[in-house]
Amino acid sequence: MILFIVLAVVSIAAAVGVIAAQNPIRSAMALVLNFLVLAVIYFSLNLHLLGISQVLIYTGLIMMLFLFCILLLNLSAPQMLTEPSYLKRWAAVLVTGSLLVVLFSQIVGPWLVPVPPNNTFAGVISNAPDDFGTAKAVGNALFNHWVYGFEIASLLLLVGIVGSILVAKRRG
Amino acid sequence: MTEVPLAGYLTLALILFVVGAVGVVIKRNPIVIFMCIELMLNAANLAFLAFAKYHTTPLAPDVxxxxxxxxxxxxxxxxxxxxxxxxxxxxxxxxAIFRTREEIDIDEMNLMKG
Incomplete structure (x- = not known):
């Protein structure tokens, strides 16, 4: 519990750092920290394979692409963008504050009411088996029951690769 | 209490999602906006995994x-x-947009305007 609170605070601080930093490189570094902390939270949920995937895919692949793009675009100090106006900032605070209240009351709220202690569906006691996050269990489910979704995802990635090459290499 | 309840994970996912939404609204650098979208996707992933751990429901009778x-x-x-x-x-x-327009302010992009 204490470990989770520490991880959650670090994760939220990193997320705020993403949108508070002026330099995009600093935003990217804060996002890397956030992804790594989320990977640790996945490990604490017994989700080993997805924790490793989180580190490999998000902090490895996606953040590498972001940093590559930042370096190629050369967003150095002279091109730093101006801050949004105060009106826009207050509008953002208003909209997202109401979003926070609505989502909390509708999604988290039902899980806060007290429940009988032996109710495994009440969100207090895990009813998943201990090994449900291992590579064996995930691979077994993915390649037996979800194999069509897997093939569609691979097709989507192929189209994405070809499409990004087309977009990036277009001349004129 | 040693075990973290589901509401803790959901609250963390909710806060991360809202922070990402704030970033999408207020930032003007499209790359940072993309980062905030990734933040929101990760919050959704965390909610998925918390529910997978704590609130499993059957798929179908024959599964x-x-x-x-x-x-x-x-x-x-x-x-x-x-x-x-x-x-x-x-x-x-x-x-591609940066190569043709030499500017990246998302609020100044009106390429799609007729």
Whole structure:
């Protein structure tokens, strides 16, 4: 519990750092920290394979692409963008504050009411088996029951690769 | 209490999602906006995994029980695949726009205007 609170605070601080930093490189570094902390939270949920995937895919692949793009675009100090106006900032605070209240009351709220202690569906006691996050269990489910979704995802990635090459290499 | 309740994970996912939404609204750098979208996707992933751990419901009557615990993890795997494709395409588009327009302020982009 204490470990989770520490991880959650670090994760939220990193997320705020993403949108508070002026330099995009600093935003990217804060996002890397956030992804790594989320990977640790996945490990604490017994989700080993997805924790490793989180580190490999998000902090490895996606953040590498972001940093590559930042370096190629050369967003150095002279091109730093101006801050949004105060009106826009207050509008953002208003909209997202109401979003926070609505989502909390509708999604988290039902899980806060007290429940009988032996109710495994009440969100207090895990009813998943201990090994449900291992590579064996995930691979077994993915390649037996979800194999069509897997093939569609691979097709989507192929189209994405070809499409990004087309977009990036277009001349004129 | 030693075990973290589901509401803790959901609250963390909610806060991360809202922070990402704030970033999408107020930031003007398209790359940082993409980062905030990744933040929101990760918050959704965390909610999926917390529900997978704490609130498993059966898929269908004829599906073996060992697969019913996998719903959330499968959803997260597909979200990761879609996020990878989306980032590749989106950054390619940003690079293409930057090459033709030499500016990246998202509020100044009116290329699609008739």
């Amino acid at each position: 073996p029980a060992s697969y019913t615990f996998m719903n959330g993890q499968m959803a997260v795997i597909f979200v990761m695949a879609v996020a990878a494709a989306e980032v590749a395409i989106g950054l390619g588009i940003i690079m």
